[in-house]
Structure formats: structure tokens, C-alpha cells
Amino acid sequence: MATALETVQDYTAKAYKYGFSTAIESDMAPKGLNEDIVRLISAKKNEPEWMTEWRLEAYRRWLTMEEPNWQKVGYPPIDFQEIYFYAAPKTKERPKSLDDIDPDIRETYNKLGIPIKEQEILSGVAVDYVWDSVSVATTFRAKLQELGIIFGSFSDALQSHPELVKKYLGTVVPQGDNYFAALNSAVFTDGSFVYIPKGVRCPMELSTYFRINEMNTGQFERTLIIAEEGSYVSYLEGCTAPQRDENQLHAAVVELITMDDAEIKYSTVQNWYPGDAEGKGGIYNFVTKRGACRGKRSKISWTQVETGSAITWKYPSCILQGDDSVGEFYSVAVTNNAQQADTGTKMIHIGKRTRSRIVSKGISAGKADQTYRGLVRVLKGAEGARNHTQCDSMLIGDKCGAHTVPYIEIKNRTAKAEHEATTSKISDDQLFYCRARGISEEDAVALVVNGFCREVMNELPMEFAVEARKLLGISLEGSVG
């Protein structure tokens, strides 16, 4: 009979289910990056001049910056001249209705289990479908419009509500914030835009589904969500990519803004292609996600389940400006085989009595390496600020690693920060116990891991929780054996 370690090793051998690619004709910009490419992207999207200038300014900043190397991940230097920065399905214009969508694209989303239609499975969720560089469809737009909610692609928003985009874009993550954010600001191609007017509680989950299809393309999407006073929205993000031997770059920026008493709940299930067992291929996921609780008593909650990507580098953060505002970060990160993840959060306490809660669950198997990196910063004026951080790591096997790097900076005497951390191993005893009751070894691993992550899984919206639970099992397939 196999030990826990062997089962974990077996598990990993299984194939990535979403690894197929679709042969469609694409409209692509020439390879590489320079000012002309930036202008070309802006022109393709028929953008106002200020937007083009904004991009160029970001590009010029990016040229002066250096790729970060403080994170605990290793990869060969990225050749930005080998990447296509724009790829879009070749159609004359954006389909006018859901019925006009390219059948191949439609079929791809069917295969991914998220059909483009406003019915059945996804009846409670409005979805924006992003294909390589552009949004190809958005469901339930009309219904949301009745409530004054704007939900759709970033490009559309720039045409229909340029004043809103101009007012908020880059106010949470400035152009020169970091290397990858600057790159994104220069070349982002699409993404989602959400605006929830004052006092409106969004009646359904809003969701974006990102799919990278073309080879050698980067995906640079930009998401901007604004929740006006007293409003609420729950937003979901899912991602997959074909299985390819080359690494692909995904460098997104997400900005969230909440006014007084508003709440944004942002959930991610990230399942980009992780590369094969030897570490060949996979997505480099270098993402900047940040929310600003501008209003009093406002709340931003990040929940992420990270199972994919060759490298994950992301720190969804909250800037707690408004008095009594609340920031939350719930994370499950699974790394298997040769995957690397350096992820965590930043909670910046500025307002009085601001509170933050961090729950991070890291699971490492195979030869994978994982780091939790978190910053809790309490500024001088943040009277009575509170933070609670809990970091738990689970190791499966004896070749993987887990690291916890918490930074705590407190400038106010009345503030309180607590940090708890544990490391555990999935034990042969637990697996035997499950198996002796008839549960197969793979299901036993999934069961134990899901139990370990329960606190975070409970934070996911129902529509996502079931999928995420399955995904945890699949990601660890072959990890014991």
C-alpha cells in the first residue's frame, strides 16, 4: 500500500483538464513592445487621447523600472520582445447579441463548463467573457442596467462612460506602482468594469472568465470596480489557459473602490495552466490587486483559491482609509510539482478603528515552493486599529517547502495586531483512517485538504465553492501514491 507521499506523487501525473486550445483566426499586433505598439493597442480600441497619453506615460515609467527580484520565486528573464501584446478573435465587429458569437469560441466556453447563455447553471451570475486580449460577451447587461449598474468590458466602459473611467483609473494602483503594474498600464487590452450606484445591492454575482488561447501572447487585463455609498457587489473571477510548453505572461491590475458603507466581495478561482511535472510551460501570474476603502464603514473582502500557474506573484491588498472600514483576505494557495507561489496581502490601516482579518492556507506538494508574504501597517492616526492574521501551511511529501514572511509595522499605540502560524503535514494515519472507511486515497487527500481550508472555502459564494472544492482535489491529484 502506498504512503501519503506516494499518493501525492501519483496525483500530479494527471493532465490539466483545460489544456486544449481553439483554432480561430486572430487579429494580432506585431510581436514585441515599443511606443508604437502601445499606440496601436490604444488605436484598436478607439480610445480617447488622454487614455493613449496615460498609457504612454506608464510605458515610459516602465522603461526606467527594474523587474522585482525580492520575491521567493525563480524564473529565467522574460523577453518582452517575444510576446504578442494584442490578440483578438478576428471578427468585423464585436458581436451585437449573444447569438452572434463565433461558434468556436462558444464551443470553447461550453467545454470549459461556462456556456455563454443567460440560463440554467449560471442563472444567478452575470458573466463577462474575456478571450486573450478582448471581451467577447457579457450576459445580463440589460437586466443590470435597469438598476443603474454598469457591468461590461473595460473597452466598452471607456466608450460609454469615459468620465467614470478617467476619474478612478489608476487612483488605487498608480501607473508607476510596480514593474508589472506599469507594464499593464501601458498595454492592458481589456477587462471588466463595474459601477454600482448609491444604495444599490447588486442582485446577482458578477463574474469575469479569463481565457488565454493564442500562443506567446500575454494577457494584460484591467479591472475596475466602484461601489458607491451603501452599495454591495460580489464579483467572481475565473481563469484557464491551454497547455503549452512555453511560459505565458499574465499581468493584471485590479482596482476596487468602496465609498461610505459600501462593500465589495471579490473572489478568485485561479486555475491557469501550471506547467508540467518538470516545470515546463505554465503561466506566469504577476498580478497587482488592491482595494481602497475610501468611505466610512466600508468593506473590501478578497477571497482567492489559487491552484494554477507556474508562478504566482500576487498580494491582494486593502487600504483602509475610511474610519471603521474593514479589510479581509482569505486565501487558499495550492502548489504542486514545480509550481512556485509567493502570495499574501497588505493591510494598510489609515482610518480610526479600522479592522483587518487575514486567513491564509497554503498547501504545498511535490517539489513546489510556497511563501506567504504579508504586510500589516498601522499608520499614526489609526486609533484603535485591529488586525488578526492566521497563516497555516500544510505540506504533502518531503520535497516541498512552505515559508511565512509576515511584516508588521505599527505606528499607533492603541492598535493591536495578532499573528498566528502553524505548519502541519497530511499524515499516513489520516489517509489510512479514511481508506479503512472505504474512501479512496485520492478522495481522502481531497477530504483532508478541504478540511484544512474550510474557513476560506466557506467565504466563497455558493456557485464557486463546489467548483473550488473539486479543483483542490484535482490540483493535488498525483501528489500521493
Place this chain on the structure above:
Amino acid sequence: MLTIKDLDVSIAGEDKPVIKGFSLEVKPGEVHAVMGPNGSGKSTLSYVLAGRDGYEVTGGTVTFMGQDLLEMEPEERAAAGIFLAMQYPVEIPGVANSYFLRQAVNALKKARGEPAMSAADFMKKLKAKAEEIGIRPEFLKRDVNAGFSGGEKKRNEILQLAMLEPRLCILDETDSGLDIDALRTVSDGVNALRTPDRAMIVITHYQRLLDYIVPDHVHVMADGKIRKSGGKELALELEEQGYEGLLGRAA
């Protein structure tokens, strides 16, 4: 139902045999008690029957319902109808007791080609069984064995036994750590499961448990094999004379 013939077992990686030439025949409806001092190989026997890793069978055969048991994975043995109530039940944090049991029940059903049990039917049955064994409903929502007292863990094993309805139950020192009241409820739970087609192997140090779960056969094990077999009165004899008195100095 179960035939163990000349079984030799060593701990994996060690040369020293723990079970030496052990033979036992268990028929449907029978309750066999296996008694013996510490280190006699009783717990090893239970683990080998359930398929735990870390033991090496160096000789002999084990046949269960006509199948070669030693060739089967633990989950296959469970599906074939073997259940081991463990001496040290394992904690699984974050997994609710009821959820765990439902996974187990449906895994067994799947392996046997039967349809899965609906959530409603399952809960109904679980609540009824829990009441019989004296388990409070809130206990079912708690994480598997996490923070349970010794007695609660043992009771939980019996609840699993009642839900999984195996053909052969192996109780490994189910009495250890139980006070007299808990011993009685646990025994009542076990006795309720005695049927003409279900067999049990009760492993214990003490005669006490056998006052409640009355065996058909008693075997005294020492140094890896059965040294003496008899009816239920053998347990009383043992209680009076001790292992040394009964088996001589070699015990």
C-alpha cells in the same frame, strides 16, 4: 467467512516477526474474542486485516468471503465488508463528522455498484443511529474526532460501524479509556449489530468488556500466535489466573 492460515508478519524494515503462524477461522454470526498481554501482536493483527501500511506479511494466507484479502487495498477491504474500530481514532480537522460519514457510506455504495444515498435519507438514518448509541446531534456537526474525549472517539467508531454495516467488525481495544457507563452504551451499540450473518473479532486486554459483549469463542494470544482457545469461560479463567498462570512462564 474469514480464514487466517499460518500467518507470519513482521514490521516493515525490521526482521523481527510480530505474528508467527497465526491461524483463525471465523464463521458468520460468531463473535471471537482475542485476548493477550501487551506486545502479543493483537493490534498488529487488526491492522494487517484492515490493510494498513508498514507491515510485511512473510507467510500464510488470509481469505475473506472467498477473496485473497492480502491482495486488496484498504478501501477495497472496506467495500468487501471489513470494518476496523480503531484503538486510536484519527482526527480530521475541518471535516464534519456527518460529512465524513456520508462520504464513506457513498464510497462503499459506489464500490458495490449501488446508488448513492440522498442527503435527506442519510441524515435520517444517521440521527436514528446516533440516538441509539447515545450521541448528541450537535456531535455530528463537529470535526471528525477533533477535540473528542476518549469515550467520544470510541462512541464515534461505533456510530461509523452502525452506519457502514460491515460483514466483519474488528474492535481493537474499544474498551480502553472508557468509564463503566460509556462501556455499557458502546457495548449495547455493538450488541445491537449482532446478526446471524455478521461476525466480530473483539480484541481486548481485559475480561470486563466480555461481560457486555459475550463471545462465542475466546482466544488467548501470546508471542504472535494463539496459545489457547475456548468458550467464554476461558476469559474468566484468564481473569483469575492471569496470562502467566494460564500459559506458563513463557507468556
